Amino acid sequence: MLDFPTWRKAWLWLVTALCCLAALPSLLSATSIRWPDALPDPMVNLGLDLAGGSHILLEADSSQVAAQRLENMEENVRNTMRRAEPRIRIGDVSTRGGRLSFVLDDPSEIDRARELLLPSINGTGLVREWNLTVEDGNRMILTPTQEGTDQAVSDAMESATEVVRKRIDELGTREPTIIRQGDTRIVVQVPGLQDPDQLKALLGQTAKLEFKLVDQQALQSDVQQGLAPPGSEIFPYAETSDFVGSSVAVRRLGGIRGDNLTGAQQSFDPQTNEPVVNIQFDSDGGFRFAKLTSENVGKPFAIILDGKVLSAPNINEPIRGGTAQISGGFSVDTANQLAISLRSGALPVDLAVIEERTVGPDLGADSIRQGMVAMAIGSLLVVLLMIVTYGRFGVYATVALVFNVLMLLGVMAFLNTTLTLPGIAGFVLTIGAAVDANVLINERIREERKRGRRVVAAVENGYKEASRAIYDANITNFIAGVLLFLFGSGPVRGFAVVLVIGLFTSVFTAVTLTRMWVADWLRKAKPKDIVL
């Protein structure tokens, strides 16, 4: 038990040294000494609650994805049937109840219609996207499959995450963390951000831009009451518009979406000097925009952003250059924000901020300082108590404690974990609890001596008999720590990380290392009695 071969000692010292070395870059970063760039520099990250910054949890409204899918399918069915040779006439199109149903004028066309719709039903992926059923011989019903909807939500979240990343990059924020979480959530963490409002405004803007023809047949009185004529829908004017409070009826289909843009910049209208956003379509979008404007000269069309009408100008002449200007009572800031949002693409789905935590950098720095002071005082008291109680064995425990703190920091740096505010409490707890192993061992040695065992036998027995309780206690603590890590979030996880890693390092230092030192001392000094 007390026999330590040289190779074993070398091995233990090597592990200790490596772990302590890994703590150096993190420790030096608090001072002005620079760690040489050429060497690897594992670092303990500071959590947002210590470094200052914002944590934002965004959630997508997945029902929107399903609604959008249904709308796309409707447009697709109409186009497919119209373009069929010869054309297949359909009527009574409805999207009620989350499914698309329509009636064929000529029931004998049913097989041809099915044939034409097959590619859209099967989709492009591995899963079947729609189920097709026929009722009464002439009504076709398309129901979205669960797998298809899930796939669509997943795709939407993927591209939403990408859009969020682009927008945050546009702000020039350093080291943002953007992670998808669960089915419909995105976590954004931005360190050191002073003003999260701009970021939140940017992430909250879906930036779905649409150009739709105004339905001039609609009765103004009906429109203001929210009654849309068949084939039309009603949008309110935006808060920034001069016409806020009133609404516009637009044709539901046949418009253009602003997702074919190659660029968007904030600019000023040469005549009115009002802030505007200039947009450039790609060739496909430009072609369709030119077609829409040239076919409808003299008629008004509405520019709709996120369900609100910015303006509804008349088309004076066909717009063929593939560029357009959007005005709508912007300030420079809001115009700039819209330009960024349009450049980075529209979010395929609305995102709402469901959790936000922001900590100012001053507070974080204060917390670290106060935590360090408390930790220093606590450690000093623990060390004093250990030395006056256990003498030489208390000194061993103290040295082990120093190594324990260093190794804990080193392992945390090596695993690239994050130190949070509760993590500081975890450090203090680890310091208080690590010596428990030494207490158990030393008390046991005292007992064994009292029972009259000789020094070596007493120490040997002390370590052996105490180990059982030490391991059992640490395993139960490990269980509690792992569960805390699994169920906890953010800062609380940081606490669990420190506790769990601290269990390993404290068993290593308080049991294994002290045993090595005690064994060395016993072999060299061969004491007849020990003071304990």
Next chain:
Amino acid sequence: MKLLKLVPDDTNIKFLKWRVPFFAVSLLLIAASWALVLTKGLNYGVDFAGGLEVRATFTQSAEAPVGELREKIATLGYGDPVVQRFGEDNQVSIRVRLPDDVSADKEAAQAAANTIVETLQGEYDDFRLDGNDNVSGKVSGEFRQTALYALLAAMAAIALYIWIRFEWQFGVGALFALFHDVSLTLGMFALFQMEFSLQIIAAILAIIGYSLNDTIVVYDRIRENLKKFRKMPLPELLDLSVNETLARTVMTSLTLLIALIPLLFFGPASLFGMVAGITLGLFVGTYSSIYMAAPFLVWLGVTSDSFVPTESVADEQEKKARGLV
């Protein structure tokens, strides 16, 4: 050098003699704790209640105008705010609740934060925003659920481990001791209306861990003594085990305590609730290992046979081994 001895050698305190009255008191305390939790309720922070918490420092003032703030924010129309001193005298935390259904108005929390901060910045020149937490009703509901699962799962997993390592009676005893610790901690939080947040769940899990530490040390010694003194009556044996481990119990609780107390007084204000919870739990946990975990073994009828096979079983095994059965 004369070393310090906190606990004299060979103590012989009859802990178990008073097990029935102590146990009755413990049961009463558990019942009182739950009564408090159910009647007074826990003072949920934004983590569990949802809503908005703004923390701020009045950099030029000696003391934050708490009463004034309460009145001013109440006029903003977000219901009665909770305004508390937080850390230094010139630091405050302001909490307001938001309508549960944030999905109906997802900007509600955001708007409330902006209104409050702008109002206060306008009114006080030395207002410094230190941070804000903004949790929707949906997320806080999830936090409540996961916190509950974490506590239940931890208790179940640990009891199971003890059962496997020791005997089922020990598992039941440990589980009951844990239930006692968790109940009393919750009771304290209800009594003093300290803010109950995610950090407190972490504190409770830490308490569970350390209370168990104690329980295991005592149990380990009981197991050892059960094998050693097979004829000793159980209450006497338990007393012996508790007394033998008493020096260690006192010493470990003390080291944890002196490590935690500086953190309580000099540490960051945001950690106060968590550290206070762990410190309280330390006392409760130490007590419960002696007065809850150990007496259970008497009532559940642990004997030395639990660890050493009885003679008849041993005979049986020997017969089997010799191929006689």
